[in-house]
Structure formats: C-alpha cells, structure tokens
Amino acid sequence: MFTLHYSPNSISVAVAIALEECAIPYTAVLVDFSQGAQTTPAFLKVNPKGRVPVLETPDGILTETGAILEYIAPDLVPADPFAAARMREIMYYVCGTMHVNHAHNRRGARWADDAASHADMKRKVPETMAASCAHLEQLWHLRPDGLTIADFYLYVVLCWLEGDGVDINAYPQLADFAQNMRARPSVQAVYDKGML
Numbered sequence: 001m002f003t004l005h006y007s008p009n010s011i012s013v014a015v016a017i018a019l020e021e022c023a024i025p026y027t028a029v030l031v032d033f034s035q036g037a038q039t040t041p042a043f044l045k046v047n048p049k050g051r052v053p054v055l056e057t058p059d060g061i062l063t064e065t066g067a068i069l070e071y072i073a074p075d076l077v078p079a080d081p082f083a084a085a086r087m088r089e090i091m092y093y094v095c096g097t098m099h100v101n102h103a104h105n106r107r108g109a110r111w112a113d114d115a116a117s118h119a120d121m122k123r124k125v126p127e128t129m130a131a132s133c134a135h136l137e138q139l140w141h142l143r144p145d146g147l148t149i150a151d152f153y154l155y156v157v158l159c160w161l162e163g164d165g166v167d168i169n170a171y172p173q174l175a176d177f178a179q180n181m182r183a184r185p186s187v188q189a190v191y192d193k194g195m196l
C-alpha cells in the first residue's frame, strides 16, 4: 500500500497524478502548510527535510519528486538511453531551476533573513519564471515523444504560472501541453480530489 503526504497545489500533486495514471491505489495524507504541519516533529520523523512529497511504499519511504516518479512509473521513462536523458534534462531543469525560481515568491526565508531581500526576490519571480518558460518553449522540439514522468512535474509547475505573474498563452507549445494534460483522466482525478 502507498501513502502520499501532499499539500494542494504543491509539487507533491505530480506524484498523485502519476499514481492515478498508473492506477496504483494510495492513501493521501494532507500536510497542512497553513498550520506549519511540515515542521512538526511527527512530520519531520517521516521526512527530516520538512517538504512534500513523501511517499511511503512497501520498500520504504521516498522523497524527491523525480525519484518518486521514476519508482512509480518506470514504464513512463523512455527505454532509449538518449531519450531518457532528454526526459531527465527537462525534469532536472524544471526541478532544479524553475521550481526554485517559483519558491522565491513565498519561500525567500530559505535564502535570506532580511524582509527587503525577500521582497526583492519576490519581484524577480515573474521575470525568472518567464525566462524558464521561454527556454522550455525554445527547446520543446527536443522533448521525447509520448507521455513521460517529466510531464507530471512540468504540468504542476505550469499551474503555478498565473500566480507567478506569467501568462502561459505567451508560450503556445506550453499552453497546448497544459491543455492536453488537463484533459487526462489522471489529472481530472486530482482536481476532483481538490489537490489542484
């Protein structure tokens, strides 16, 4: 049995989409950020990093979205090593750069103590997120064919664009991708569960 610790609209929802896509039954446990639930001793015992997602599996506890996605859905990683590397090229960019850009909106305290520094970081977010969208749009032709686990990560990050002050329609391939993902039953299921 699988237990997913998640927070709505967070990257943990990418794991929920993958579980739905693979028809893997799971229990979803809400980690209520508004109550600081990710910082409680009980949660830190599960994930000392104080972040979601966390997936409890029959093999042990996993953290880090990309790692979890690879575990859940190995069939959605291209068999060809070069295509798999292309997929990871996107996923690591979205995780290591774009997700971090987004975090500067509300999580500036990770990097600085001064409120003025937080405000400065926040102001920069529309610019850095737009730059990430432009890179993805420009390199879209390198994306491997067919559905991959990177798509789940990317979709959730694209859902953050509006709140980050970026209009997805300025990037037609990303907008098209997001629309197609939104139509998938797995994505519909997480909306129905109030996760997105």
Ligand SMILES: N[C@@H](CCC(=O)N[C@@H](CS)C(=O)NCC(=O)O)C(=O)O
Residues within 6 Å of the ligand: 010, 011, 012, 038, 050, 051, 052, 053, 063, 064, 065, 066, 095, 107
């Ligand atoms: N590298 C991690 C990042 C996980 C992460 O930053 N999750 C955010 C939600 S999107 C979180 O749990 N934030 C809680 C906090 O910063 O207190 C991954 O890809 O899973």
